Amino acid sequence: MVGHDVSHIFKALSHEIRVEILDILKNGPKSTGDLNNHFENVSRYAVMKHLTILNEANLILYRKQGRLRMNFINVAPLQMISERWVSNYQGNFATSILKLKNNLEGSSNDMEKGYVHDSFQIEQEYVIKASKEKVFTSLTKDINNWWAYRLCGEDSSFSLEPKVGGQFLESGKNGDDALWGTITYLKPNEEIRLQGLLGMQGAVTSSYSYVLKEQGDATLLKLSHSAVGLLDPNWAEAHAGGWEELLGSFLKSYAETDQ
Known part of the structure; x- marks a missing residue:
């Protein structure tokens, strides 16, 4: 810098x-x-x-x-x-002090922001006129071609490495990155499970998964997304609508037409 x-x-x-x-x-x-x-x-x-x-x-x-x-x-x-x-030693010491301070004050501060101790569960299904292999590739290797929401600028790019521990990562042009999720379970062409905040912040545990089922010449994609912790009351509705747009519109269109 x-x-x-x-x-x-x-x-x-x-x-x-x-x-x-x-x-x-x-x-x-x-x-x-x-x-x-x-x-x-x-x-x-x-x-x-x-x-x-x-x-x-x-x-x-x-x-x-x-x-x-x-x-x-x-x-x-x-x-x-x-x-x-800040040196590594000073940084580690300062981080420890801040964590202690945040643990003591965090609950009241989050409540002042309107966060509440809550949870949500989102379950959605989409029929995509493409093979399981095509849908799986779209969810992993080709995710940059249809995932529209971005945190690191309009020119950022996405990657998802299809293996346990693989990161769903957004990389910005200016060197800023955002981790959207980490794969915890993978069965090629069948199921992907990830942990990630997906835009949420704070004391939240969030996980989501895709399950692919063959349905004739099409694929049934089942989404499951759960979150628990200090949540903004609007997050459940916002994420439900976001998934509908991403999977029901953008992914579906890409997997079916490559557009």
Whole structure:
């Protein structure tokens, strides 16, 4: 990281509104309209200017969803600053202290954010007019061709290595990465089980699986996704809708037509 990049980051962090924007985004992506509504006494122009400064410092990324601009936090630059000035020993010691502090304060803080101790279970089925082999390849080797949701910028790429321990990884152009899941069980052309937060944050345990069943000339794809912990009440509905779009539309179209 060069000095010019560091100065951009510190400039971006020098204003309380920009810091508050990052605090909001650490709990999940927000549209520009949602951020404007949050700051009632700040003009839309001022909020957009703050977002531009954060984007220029690479502290936030955004992508278009229809007419909406969704903003995502990018913690990679902050991590690079930490690694530049903090030794491994100091970092480990500081991490231990922070973990203790978070364990003592975490429950009350999460409750203030609206998180609740809860769980959800999503079960969905889709009939895809393609062989099990084609669907399996689409879920693994070809996942970058249809997985639409991104955390690391519009030009990021996805990979999923089909083996136990294989990572479902998003790699951004600027060196920022996001781990969407890790394979815990694999039976080629039959079943894939993964553990991963899928956009959720905090004290959450989340796992999801795909089961493929032959159905004539087609494949029945069964999705199961469960999560338990401190959850945002909106996560269950958001993930159910996200799976329907990803599997019922994007994956289905790709596996059936290669488009």
